[in-house]
Amino acid sequence: MAELEVDEKLVADCHKAAAEIADGVDSFISGLTTTSVERTVIRLLGVNGVDADKVPVPNIMVDQLKEAELLNEGAAHCLGKALLAGSYEVEGLARAVARGEAYLPDLIKQCRASREEVTSFVSDLVEAKAGKIKKTRQEREELKKELSTGPRPWLYVIVATGNIYEDVRQARAAARQGADIIAVIRSTAQSLLDYVPYGPTTEGFGGTYATQENFRIMREALDEVGQEVGRYIQLVNYCSGLCMPEIAALGALERLDMMLNDAMYGILFRDINMKRTFIDQYFSRLINAYAGIIINTGEDNYLTTADSLTEAHTVIASQFINQELARRSCLPPELMGLGHAFEIDPALEDGFLLELAQAQLVRQLFPEAPLKYMPPTKYMTGDIFQGHLQDGMFNLASIITGQGIQLLGMLTEAIHTPFIQDRALSLDNARYIFNNCRNLGQELEFKSGGRIQARADEVLKETAEMLAEIGKKGLIPSLEEGIFAGIKRPRTGGKGSDGVLECSRHYYNPFADLFRKELSSQ
């Protein structure tokens, strides 16, 4: 394997600064919870369904609790109390709430159990529910063993028709065409919804709504085709947005295998409130970790707006931060699909050398992570022939530098979400390049003192400087100054700040506690 010389001292500095930065985030959100975290707890306890107006029951419940100023106790405790009031099992309660026949604060008032009785009741329930997630995880592991997941880099394609049934059709076809991973892109509208839509959906724009039922439908379809093609086809969806932890929970329940989950994407790209995002990402990643789901971070997005040449180091700085925050959610390195991208202007002389430098540097900085490598998008044009070639060079950079997860570029990137044949052409492209150049990386050596090494040195140096500065200043003020992708976000601004709550003295999140406990004892 061609290896760069990497200054280990600088790497250690980066890790240290990232830890400092994460400490700052921890204290920024300590003692806080969010409506979405609490809805997640409710969902994990088994509540589901919508009312006649399609409002999800977890939202109704959280609204009831919030209104009655009970939510600060934690939804788990509240729900425990309501159930202990005796009229309902979980499912029944959810139905009753949906029909407007039950009002949680009233039930809670009726509950006569002591705090200890409630915690112990909740604890039993939580353990049972957590057991289901664990079983799902085991099921995945068995299936993976039975069928295998294909050699790395894994071939990752998206479906984005807006209609779950068309998505299924395309996903199953993609699996037969050779895809290892199917990501169902979400509708443009969804990340800013403060609830998770319900049921199978057929009307998204640029993607399909993430719903539990859509997850289930796709999972079933992929399991079936996976058996036929003899590969375990991995399924991906998105945690980001106002419902980060909720969707993580649904992913855990429906055996998704990867989720887009970035600590800062919501802040930067969806103008979601900082506190809200940092709280939500923490719990959502705990869930991902417990469910054995690989996360995909979103640093590639920086380069769709910022300059890929001058801002290359911001991608790596962000990866250090994302990694450190993920570690604090107990995600092991093997589940950290840190994102980066091949986005340098193709008209640049020796541009490919710079791409190689970046990809190899990231590879060496995070040796255990299944890096997620994103294709050219910004410089793709309507020239589908040229675009196919750019995608080929992207695939080449990947196989030379040993990336883990290859999100395949589409020749029609600048035109439309992928057609069924676009995916097949991209899969053929990647397979050809990967196979034909399988051991090219093993064969070559980077010239010491050459352009590639020099570029890597420069980018690492800038990364270390940037992290040191953020460490000194704190992440939150840095984000306010627009340090990533040139996007400035005020600390108190952004969507969803109304969903941030102070926790009461007694607050607890039993799932978080359990997941953390189990994960850290591993």
Place this chain on the structure above:
Amino acid sequence: MAELEVDEKLVADCHKAAAEIADGVDSFISGLTTTSVERTVIRLLGVNGVDADKVPVPNIMVDQLKEAELLNEGAAHCLGKALLAGSYEVEGLARAVARGEAYLPDLIKQCRASREEVTSFVSDLVEAKAGKIKKTRQEREELKKELSTGPRPWLYVIVATGNIYEDVRQARAAARQGADIIAVIRSTAQSLLDYVPYGPTTEGFGGTYATQENFRIMREALDEVGQEVGRYIQLVNYCSGLCMPEIAALGALERLDMMLNDAMYGILFRDINMKRTFIDQYFSRLINAYAGIIINTGEDNYLTTADSLTEAHTVIASQFINQELARRSCLPPELMGLGHAFEIDPALEDGFLLELAQAQLVRQLFPEAPLKYMPPTKYMTGDIFQGHLQDGMFNLASIITGQGIQLLGMLTEAIHTPFIQDRALSLDNARYIFNNCRNLGQELEFKSGGRIQARADEVLKETAEMLAEIGKKGLIPSLEEGIFAGIKRPRTGGKGSDGVLECSRHYYNPFADLFRKELSSQ
């Protein structure tokens, strides 16, 4: 520049064997001439035109001389005598022959000049005509200096509409699209014609007839567009076939810049008689050399029928032979566009590594030659998207290994001769890869003991063995056994053997003598 370790001892063996082989060829053809060589001499002396049945005057003249058993004296001498008979200047004589009004043997009979008078007369004529070729060569050199020829690898595309006017249209467009070199492919029928067609032509199949007028038309069109785009656009046509030296002469007169000229292509791929081919190639290359025309050899063709993996060494063995024979025609290394190709099955694991090994090995074996690298053709399919990518990898191999002349692959290779847009897409492809990876070769090192080095070692060893064996056995018996491309050709078989003649004791070819003299004194 990434460099392979090359066993210099083996290389020396190869050169030695090639010299031995060429000696064998020399003695095989010594004391012989051909009708095509003599027609060439007649053309070089200024004869042109066709009769009413479109039979070229040089053919009529040679037939007259042959019939009268005068040709063994050499056409130059005969023509000199006929002119000295006094009735005609060269042009007038040609017209008279075309009209059936003059019969050379009769004129020769009328000539009263002594042998010395004739040779001296011929010699003056030859010097004047050679001077014109020299002037044409100077003109090229000045234009090249004025306009430049673009960085290497030069971008070489073909036009092949069958119609010279469409060819012009496409060639001029290609120049504007960025092509450095335009090759006008010949009609499938032409190489087996024992004359050169006349005038502008519009009816070829898979290519356009090579005629002097077509050469002139294209030259003029390219000169004009070259001025506009500020590059000297190089023009290519084919010497191969039954009229090898004649076409070389036309190329010299009309300022072509490159010519396909291979010592064995005619034998192998057109079943042309061995003696005929070896005699013709010798003189045709002398003309190319004198005119400063780069030759392109045709070893790429082997791999269109033979196995690219197991027969890779035959390409290099043939290059050694072609090179040695070219040297004996006084071609300097800078004019030797030795041909090779990127033809390994794209489905092969690590196939690209093997292509790199071959391209780099050839590069190092012939360091001064402007190597002509041929694109994938055999494994191109109707999948134009995949084909475009294969062409991209071909371009990548070229820029990494520093090839000289890049014949661009076309995405529609398996479908049709290039459309106007196919060429533009290919030019964009090459420009993107070359520019984006400009110094990649400088940056990488081949791992000593790696797969690439091992493949190069293996191929070189096989080459040396093959050449040693041919050296021992002789080239002619080897060709009879089918040593190249699996094609067996009997010594006495093949087309055009009736055009091989013994030279008389007094025979001379004044152009060959002059060219050789001037070229070897340089």
Place this chain on the structure above:
Amino acid sequence: MKDSDPDRKSSSFHNSGNWQEKSADVDLKQVRPYGDTLNDGQIQLSFTLPVPPGPEAREAGRTLLDKLGLKEVEVVHSRDLGENFTFLIAYGRCPVSVDFTKIEVARATTTTMSFEEINSFIADKLKRQIRVVGACTGTDAHTVGLDAIMNMKGYAGEYGLERYSGFATWNLGSQVPNERLISKAVEVEADALLVSQVVTQKNVHVKNLTELVELLEAEGIRDEFLLVVGGPRLSHELALELGFDAGFGPGTTPPEVASYLAQKLAEE
């Protein structure tokens, strides 16, 4: 061919071709696709049919293109996409032609001025700043295109509107509901609304844009603003169809938009 002696041309000794003449034969009233011969009509196609692979799929593809009217159709490639889908690549000859002399393209601006020219044009003719509010509307979060036109930094080496002394700008960014765009426009007494729409799947842009016009009309204020839209799949023509005043497609530069706004407002 510089030689014009007619006699020489007919003679087989100087049988010559004049490529300039021979090449200048395109009939602009009847333009057809060109592969390698004038009017050969050659055209490349690719598409997927929801049928299983095999000779029948290829034949179905050929038949389909026959029905479309193409001549000499050849299916040159087919690939099994799985799930009873087959991808096909084909070539054929296009039987129709187009009269190029009749082609007219509706364009928003007639003359594009330079940065300085625009500023002095506004100072001279309008004697005030032009007030523009921009937004990526609906759920569209693609801000790069609008930013390219509006922000200081601009695009393709040209400053954005923010930098012009002649403009006062409000860039509301991404995912802005039409209602908010309108209320902001009313609030700042805007001259023009600049809407960006990049996501076009299921024609969501048509829906968003139509809704904006309807809302403005409902409030009776449609005529108070110049309505301008842009995006990679937009054209002036489509914009007019949807009730906008102008549309700008891919590769638009800020001066084009600025010139249009200045000239249009000066007209009024």
Place this chain on the structure above:
Amino acid sequence: MKDSDPDRKSSSFHNSGNWQEKSADVDLKQVRPYGDTLNDGQIQLSFTLPVPPGPEAREAGRTLLDKLGLKEVEVVHSRDLGENFTFLIAYGRCPVSVDFTKIEVARATTTTMSFEEINSFIADKLKRQIRVVGACTGTDAHTVGLDAIMNMKGYAGEYGLERYSGFATWNLGSQVPNERLISKAVEVEADALLVSQVVTQKNVHVKNLTELVELLEAEGIRDEFLLVVGGPRLSHELALELGFDAGFGPGTTPPEVASYLAQKLAEE
């Protein structure tokens, strides 16, 4: 969906989708191109127009495809090719459909037998060797395809006819004039002529093939031979049209040809 309780389906608590059912909705009587939604008709095109680049060229391309009947045409790319040519890439919706249930493909063989089967079939039914003469006719020098069928080595892991005990073969190679092919066939009393045609530019293959049939007919010996042709642009259909008995396209294997010859001669 494994659950079939109708009640659960209608309830919002188990509002579920059955993808198997929803996916199986292709109407084979009306098949249209598919991009990402059933019957969306999406089709990709590319071609060159002999007009200068610019918005007018794009519009001319759009108009041309409109005239061809495509809907919602979008020109997504254009490139100046120089010399007043412009390359265009476009997408559009195909308005026509094809009845897949009616598609029938003419094929030369009904059953392809194996090497051994063919040899014993010939031994049993014909009790003699089948005599075939092959050639790349006219000026065509592409021998690889014919060799693939005829030579010992064969193609795609299958032996060529030369290897079969049931066949006696003469492969005349490249650039064989039709006259020579016929005289050889007469000389060896061939059962079948195998003609290969790879170069198809300006329809030279049609010319060559037609000439062969005409020559045979002129000599009154057309019916003495099975006339078989192959090549990458050939189909059984085209072969029949040109007066041949069978045609074989790209990817043909020797047993397909051998089976056809054996069965056809056995019939007689």
